[in-house]
Amino acid sequence: MFRRSGSTVAYYVDGKLPNPHDDAFGAKLADQRFRSIETAASEETSIGWVTSGDPTGDTFELEDMDIDAGIWLRIRFDKKALPTVWLKIHRAVAERSAGRPLSARERKELKEDLSEKLLPRTLPTVQFVDVLYLPKQQRILLFGTSKRIREEFEKLFFKTFAVSVVAATPYTLAQHSGLGREALAYLDQVSPVPWPREGGVADRQMLADEDDGLEGDHEEEFDAEPSEPAPGATVTDARASETAATPEEASRPDEDADLEAIEIDLPEPTEHDA
Amino acid sequence: MTAAATAATDSYSFLGEEFLTWLWFRLETRGGDFDLGEGRAVGVSFDDYLQLAPGDGDGTFQTLRDGKPSRSAEAAAGLRNGRRVQEAKLIVAMGELQWSLILDATTMTLRSIKLPDDDPEASGPEDKNRDRAANFVLLHEIVEGVYHEFLRVRLEEGYLEGEAEAQATWMTSR
Numbered sequence: 001m002f003r004r005s006g007s008t009v010a011y012y013v014d015g016k017l018p019n020p021h022d023d024a025f026g027a028k029l030a031d032q033r034f035r036s037i038e039t040a041a042s043e044e045t046s047i048g049w050v051t052s053g054d055p056t057g058d059t060f061e062l063e064d065m066d067i068d069a070g071i072w073l074r075i076r077f078d079k080k081a082l083p084t085v086w087l088k089i090h091r092a093v094a095e096r097s098a099g100r101p102l103s104a105r106e107r108k109e110l111k112e113d114l115s116e117k118l119l120p121r122t123l124p125t126v127q128f129v130d131v132l133y134l135p136k137q138q139r140i141l142l143f144g145t146s147k148r149i150r151e152e153f154e155k156l157f158f159k160t161f162a163v164s165v166v167a168a169t170p171y172t173l174a175q176h177s178g179l180g181r182e183a184l185a186y187l188d189q190v191s192p193v194p195w196p197r198e199g200g201v202a203d204r205q206m207l208a209d210e211d212d213g214l215e216g217d218h219e220e221e222f223d224a225e226p227s228e229p230a231p232g233a234t235v236t237d238a239r240a241s242e243t244a245a246t247p248e249e250a251s252r253p254d255e256d257a258d259l260e261a262i263e264i265d266l267p268e269p270t271e272h273d274a
Numbered sequence: 275m276t277a278a279a280t281a282a283t284d285s286y287s288f289l290g291e292e293f294l295t296w297l298w299f300r301l302e303t304r305g306g307d308f309d310l311g312e313g314r315a316v317g318v319s320f321d322d323y324l325q326l327a328p329g330d331g332d333g334t335f336q337t338l339r340d341g342k343p344s345r346s347a348e349a350a351a352g353l354r355n356g357r358r359v360q361e362a363k364l365i366v367a368m369g370e371l372q373w374s375l376i377l378d379a380t381t382m383t384l385r386s387i388k389l390p391d392d393d394p395e396a397s398g399p400e401d402k403n404r405d406r407a408a409n410f411v412l413l414h415e416i417v418e419g420v421y422h423e424f425l426r427v428r429l430e431e432g433y434l435e436g437e438a439e440a441q442a443t444w445m446t447s448r
Contacts, residue, residue, distance in 0.1 A: 002403040004392070007385040010414055052403075067400075069407040132407055141410060145383050168382055170293070170421075171286035174429075177422045183429040190429065192288040195295075195329055195356040196442050 002052075002072065003130065003143065009150060011140040012176060013133075015163030020071045020135060026060040032160040033057035034076040041120045046078045047152055049160070055128070070141075071133040075153060078124040082115050090114055129153070140165060290379030291327060293424045294359035298344060299441045310419035316368045318420060320344040323363035323376060329356030350448040366416055373413050382421070387413065 018024035034048030034057030050057040052074060053064030065071045087110075094110060095102055102110065130143040131153065142153050150167070157165050166172055174187050298320060300306070306318040324343040326336040336352050343349055344362075360380060366373045371390040378385060389409045396402045427437050 001399055002406040004389045004406055006387055007383065008387065008410065008414070009381075009383050067407045068404045069411050072403070072407060132410065134411060139414075141414065145385060169286060170288075170290035170379070170382055173382055173418060173421060174286075174289065174425050177418065177425055179422075179425060179429065183425070186429050190289070193292060193434070193438055195358070196446055 002067065006130075006143045007145045009142045009145050010168035011142060011165040012168065012172060013138040013140060013163060014166050015161070017133075017135070017161050017163060020065065020133070021062060026062070028160050029060045029073070032156060033060070034078070037078055037080050037124055039120055040080055040124075041116060043081050043115065043119065045080075046076075046124075047156060048076060049156070050074045050076045050128070052130075069132070069134070071135065073131040073133060075129045075131060075156060077127040077129065077149075077152070080119060080122060080124040082111065082118060083122065086118060087111060087114060287380035288358075289428070290382055291358040291360050292428065293421055294362050294377065294379040295353075295445075296424050296428070296437075296441065297420065298359055298362075299444050302344075303440070303444060308420055308423060310416065310423075314368060314416070314419065316366060316416050316420070318367075319365045321363040321365050321374060323361070324349060324359060325361040326352040326357035327360040329358060335360070353445040353448050356445070366413065368412070368416065371409065371412075373409070373416075375413065375417075377417065382417075384413065384417065389413075 018028065029049045032048055034050045035046050036056070037044055037046045048057055049060070051060055051064040052072060053059075053061060055074070055076065057076065065073060091102060091107065091110060094106070129149055132141040132143070134140065140157075142150065144150070144153070154165055157163070168176075171187070175184065179187070297318065301319065308316050308318065310316060320343070322340050322343060324338045326338075326349070328334065336348065336357060338346055338348055361376055361378050363374065363376045363386075366375065373387065373389060375387045376385040377383075387410070389406055392402050393405050396405050427433060
């Protein structure tokens with residue numbers, strides 16, 4: 001079943017792919033299909049295409065992939081690694097019988113020996129990541145947002161189709177959003193708005209002052225220097241903080257700087273899917 | 275993509291943050307209804323998660339969870355101090371359909387998406403697969419449509435003296 005929840009990164013396809021209804025499309029996927037490492041005797045990783053209908057990667061039937069909205073593909077990531085807990089157990093046994101800690105060479109030999117014995121019997125961990133290709137829009141939705149998944153997807157896609165993908169970002173989305181030529185030209189010059197801070201009547205004035213200098217020319221905004229704050233104003237905006245507003249403030253310790261030096265280690269946001 | 279192009283693209287994360295901050299302003303001052311054309315009338319609201327980034331890119335972040343963070347005194351204080359919204363949990367509705375998601379504005383990544391309930395008339399797994407895939411695509415189109423509305427305002431001449439000035443007043447007076 002197609003998922004009902006998840007996280008997605010959108011991509012633009014930077015080139016032409018074969019028509020998914022043509023054999024060439026399936027053939028390219030088959031060239032980079034997933035290959036099993038179930039019986040491998042070494043630590044390794046295997047990454048390749050499969051379909052929802054065939055998780056082995058042996059077949060790429062159009063009926064398993066075509067779901068009207070797009071072409072539903074899957075990347076299978078298998079990873080086989082020597083279980084560290086078994087390595088620790090065997091090392092403890094060896095050290096106990098030797099009556100001393102193992103040397104670096106002995107530890108290496110032990111690991112090699114265990115890998116040879118255990119890895120053929122160890123099953124790889126398996127992860128599937130869905131990919132939805134939208135041929136008409138030349139877009140892709142990748143159902144995984146971690147850096148590793150994104151990088152592996154980008155590599156696999158290029159290996160498969162010899163075509164790059166470009167991640168949707170605030171910038172690339174703007175480029176593809178059908179804006180007029182003038183707005184697109186301005187996009188390459190636009191800079192962050194220096195939003196005012198508390199007590200910042202003068203800061204708002206600064207915003208207005210910047211605007212006054214524009215005279216309808218976007219390019220001037222890009223190059224504009226921040227305006228001087230009004231006399232006596234409490235200026236805390238980053239772009240104006242070098243200017244002390246009053247002599248008292250000039251001699252006062254930089255409270256903002258002290259506050260901002262305190263780093264708070266924030267927890268990762270929880271999934272709200274629960 | 276060249277390294278220079280990548281760096282240029284990365285540097286536009288501020289535009290995503292400005293988008294979410296504008297969206298909050300837009301919702302509070304003019305409501306959350308958007309007409310995206312082609313018969314697509316959508317509603318957007320903030321839910322129970324907000325992350326505010328320091329305005330100057332070098333300070334502490336502020337994470338607010340549960341309840342109505344966008345109505346909290348902490349969020350108001352953040353805005354008054356020039357903070358921008360970096361991530362927010364949004365509710366998006368179109369007709370009978372309703373999605374929830376966390377929008378990471380720096381990358382425009384949609385996280386923790388929850389799709390609308392399955393169509394009760396979907397007769398089997400294949401129908402449900404089609405329906406769900408279409409709803410993921412539709413959600414991206416809606417978010418990008420609202421982002422386009424922001425860009426139209428943000429990149430037009432006179433933005434700083436008009437919309438930005440109004441938003442600045444809203445930010446400092448909440």
